[in-house]
Amino acid sequence: MEKQQKKLLLLGGLRYLLPVIESAHRLGYYVITCDYIPDNIAHKYSDEYHNVSIIDKEAVLALARELQIDGIMSFAVDPGVVTAAYVQEQMGLPGNPYESVCILQNKDRFRNFLTQHGFTVPKAKGFSSVEEALAERYWYSWPVIVKPTDAAGSKGVTRVDRPEDLGPALESAFEHSISKRVIVEEFIEKSGCSSDTDSFSVDGELKFVSFSAQRFDEGAANPYTPSAYSWPSTMTKGQEAELASEIQRLLSLLGMRTSIYNIETRIGRDGRAYIMEVSPRGGGNRLAEMLRFATGVDLITNAVRAAVGDEGRGVEQKPYNGYWAEVILHADREGHFIRLDIDEEFSISHVVQTDLWVKEGDKVSSFKGANDAIGTLVLRFDSEKELIAGMKNLDALITVVVQ
Secondary structure (H helix, E strand, O other), rough: OOOOOOEEEEEOOOOOHHHHHHHHHHHHOEEEEEEEOOOOHHHOOOEEEEOOOOOOHHHHHHHHHHOOOOOEOOOOOOHHHHHHHHHHHHHHHOOOOHHHHHHHHHHHHHHHHHHHHOHHHHHHHOOOHHHHHHHHHHHHHOEEEEEEEOOOOOOOOEEOHHHHHHHHHHHHHHHHOOOOOOEEEEEEOOOOEEEEEEEEEOOOOOEEEOOOEEOOOOOOOOOOEEEEEEEEEOOHHHHHHHHHHHHHHHHHHHOOOOOEEEEEEEEEEEOOOEEEEOOOOOOOOHHHHHHHHHHOOHHHHHHHHHHHOOOOOOOOOOOOOOEEEEEEEEOOOOOOEEEEEEEEHHHHHHEEEEOOOOOOOOOEEEEHHHOOOOOOEEEEEEOOOHHHHHHHOOOEEEEEEEE
């Protein structure tokens, strides 16, 4: 009897799904995508597309049952993570516990969970209205970060230094929140660079953990949207070991299983190690692809295998084969893209891959969030000294020309 082709349902249609679709096809799986935007690029590469909102859990569940899927994923698509876990639980598909995913995906509940279990955590409080949050403005220690409890990609995130600036930041956060709830938290001044990168557990055991140096364009429309990443991190080995231990403790408390994670951490100026965000999905900005360049470990293919219940291969801690960086290409202002200029010597020595998503004449926006990126550069350096010099001089070496 011929073996039936496994069906994988992917929630969303962003370009970050393209390597996921490629891996699934290479494994012989049938790929179905769904969201409410038919023109999204990933739908052109899937085997089948359905126009269903990924935040409508019952609609996605009905579709999944009708299609008799073998697995479901929301890779680099934050709004679909809870929906995927719900479908997994309802259909008995491979995945993480639904309630645990709900905790991780809600910044308010996540902060409370961390506090209850003795993790190092910023002082934070959640609110359901602007008025409620303003009434408690004297509770805060300034500066604070205001953000939606359920949004990703730095949408609706604002640093507020003075009580009189809190109102507009709250309004922006509520505008970007699906559940209309926001969190106001103490701003943790970081030592070195914060980290945002992917990790992987097998049967709840952290088998691969990574830490990056997350960098920002202070002149961007939203200076809290990452504009570059580099590996290794700026943390000490001891700090990384402490964070890895705490991440493992968190995964164990939540009963997590075999999964990829996007994890944000930082070391505060107080020397304490903070877990800021943990989401059971691959990160945006091609982070898992960067780790494949840097270590050879293929987290994407293993996440795809896990989604349909197939055993993973080669998930193990490996050292970086050099010093790596990713630049998130973006425009400084709204206009029309003309060209990308890269210093010739720098390009020959360090550019491994250029992935440009726009062509001459395309309209581009100022850099307000991850969705405003227009491409990426993958860079490799032979030494930490070269990496640091390259990161410091990016503005002089790389120019997005806009008219």
